[in-house]
Amino acid sequence: MRNFFARRTFWDLTTNRYTEALEAHRRAGRGVLDLTASNPTTIGLHYREDELLQALAHGKALTYEPQAKGLLVAREAVSAYYAAHGSHVSPDDLILTTSTSEAYSFLFRLLCDPGDTVLVPTPSYPLFDFLADLHDVKLEPYELVYDHGWQIDFPSVQTAMERARRAGSRCRAVLVVHPNNPTGSFVKPPEAEALNRICAANEMAIVADEVFLDYALAKDPPLTFSSNSTVLTFTLSGLSKISGLPQMKIAWIAANGPQPLLSDAMNRLEVIADTYLSMNAPVQWAVPVMLEERHSIQSQLLRCIVANLALLDSQLASQKLCRRLQVEGGWYVVLRVPVAGPDEDLAIALLRETGVLVQPGHFYDFTSEGYSVISLITPGDEFAEGIRRLLAFIAELHS
Numbered sequence: 001m002r003n004f005f006a007r008r009t010f011w012d013l014t015t016n017r018y019t020e021a022l023e024a025h026r027r028a029g030r031g032v033l034d035l036t037a038s039n040p041t042t043i044g045l046h047y048r049e050d051e052l053l054q055a056l057a058h059g060k061a062l063t064y065e066p067q068a069k070g071l072l073v074a075r076e077a078v079s080a081y082y083a084a085h086g087s088h089v090s091p092d093d094l095i096l097t098t099s100t101s102e103a104y105s106f107l108f109r110l111l112c113d114p115g116d117t118v119l120v121p122t123p124s125y126p127l128f129d130f131l132a133d134l135h136d137v138k139l140e141p142y143e144l145v146y147d148h149g150w151q152i153d154f155p156s157v158q159t160a161m162e163r164a165r166r167a168g169s170r171c172r173a174v175l176v177v178h179p180n181n182p183t184g185s186f187v188k189p190p191e192a193e194a195l196n197r198i199c200a201a202n203e204m205a206i207v208a209d210e211v212f213l214d215y216a217l218a219k220d221p222p223l224t225f226s227s228n229s230t231v232l233t234f235t236l237s238g239l240s241k242i243s244g245l246p247q248m249k250i251a252w253i254a255a256n257g258p259q260p261l262l263s264d265a266m267n268r269l270e271v272i273a274d275t276y277l278s279m280n281a282p283v284q285w286a287v288p289v290m291l292e293e294r295h296s297i298q299s300q301l302l303r304c305i306v307a308n309l310a311l312l313d314s315q316l317a318s319q320k321l322c323r324r325l326q327v328e329g330g331w332y333v334v335l336r337v338p339v340a341g342p343d344e345d346l347a348i349a350l351l352r353e354t355g356v357l358v359q360p361g362h363f364y365d366f367t368s369e370g371y372s373v374i375s376l377i378t379p380g381d382e383f384a385e386g387i388r389r390l391l392a393f394i395a396e397l398h399s
């Protein structure tokens with residue numbers, strides 16, 4: 001049977017112990033205090049429902065007008081979004097996609113032959129492994145290290161490139177998540193400069209995932225890679241986080257870089273996008289209204305994030321076993337918890353004993369045990385009770 005399928009699909013599809021424990025917990029009818037919330041549509045946010053639904057009923061959506069890069073009306077709205085960030089992105093340098101995952105797929109297709117390498121940060125978002133498998137791309141991790149804040153460990157970038165070289169693989173791109181999920185750390189300007197130097201010297205592109213860009217906790221707006229023209233740079237984002245609308249399936253690639261490389265990249269990306277024409281008309285016509293929604297959604301989410309962080313800090317202040325790592329933006333916070341075995345075991349025991357659900361650090365490839373990832377967009381009451389039970393459980397374990 002196995003021979004029937006491509007080797008890239010030889011995944012281990014057995015349910016992991018954490019998911020099994022959660023399913024068993026739910027089957028037993030036991031409640032869950034979910035500190036992993038990531039779906040903005042189910043946490044009680046207020047959306048302007050009438051405006052959003054009316055926008056989807058645009059009369060022009062009844063005409064099929066295929067445009068490989070996406071309808072101009074939508075790309076102009078995205079361009080205005082970047083202008084509000086102080087970054088000039090021409091609608092010509094934008095390609096709309098149905099998700100950032102699709103955007104990654106297009107870029108892997110553009111940049112990589114089978115067996116080529118892309119450098120990815122660790123710890124980070126776990127979807128990259130599957131995307132890379134599907135496109136026959138190899139991933140080499142480089143590390144983010146924590147020392148009163150997260151930084152890129154540049155020696156590990158060099159080591160990752162060396163590993164690829166020794167394996168006979170070409171490094172085609174370095175991927176950054178800005179701010180990263182789950183560490184909440186932004187790439188700092190000197191780090192971006194260092195990445196530019198590495199990419200310029202090695203004919204590599206930068207791929208910057210900025211889905212959480214707008215959720216910065218500091219007052220100064222963070223840099224956006226969309227204005228990086230030193231090397232070929234692809235900035236990915238979309239409405240799933242910007243406007244809390246993951247169900248609308250709207251994302252994009254904003255390209256920048258030196259000419260004529262940039263035009264060449266856009267021409268090739270346009271062919272890739274034209275092969276699928278995956279965007280549908282109603283959502284594209286609705287993009288201006290959906291982007292407008294970000295002002296209200298972001299202020300609601302940021303209020304929740306700031307309040308939950310303050311609540312977490314006040315509960316952490318009354319104990320010494322757990323601490324939280326610094327967070328600069330995004331929807332998550334990392335807790336440092338005492339190591340008593342694998343993080344997954346702790347998460348399962350916590351769920352069974354207290355009904356509190358957290359994500360174990362190893363889901364994000366932390367380099368050691370002792371990390372739990374908590375969502376800051378969990379509604380306040382649930383968050384407060386979840387953290388209270390979590391800290392009491394850990395105190396009990398270590399008493």
Ligand SMILES: Cc1ncc(COP(=O)(O)O)c(C=O)c1O
Nearest residue numbers: 099100101125181211238240251
């Ligand atoms: C860093 C990062 N990039 C991309 C995504 C997925 O975005 P989309 O819904 O546009 O595929 C997520 C989802 O959580 C994410 O954490």
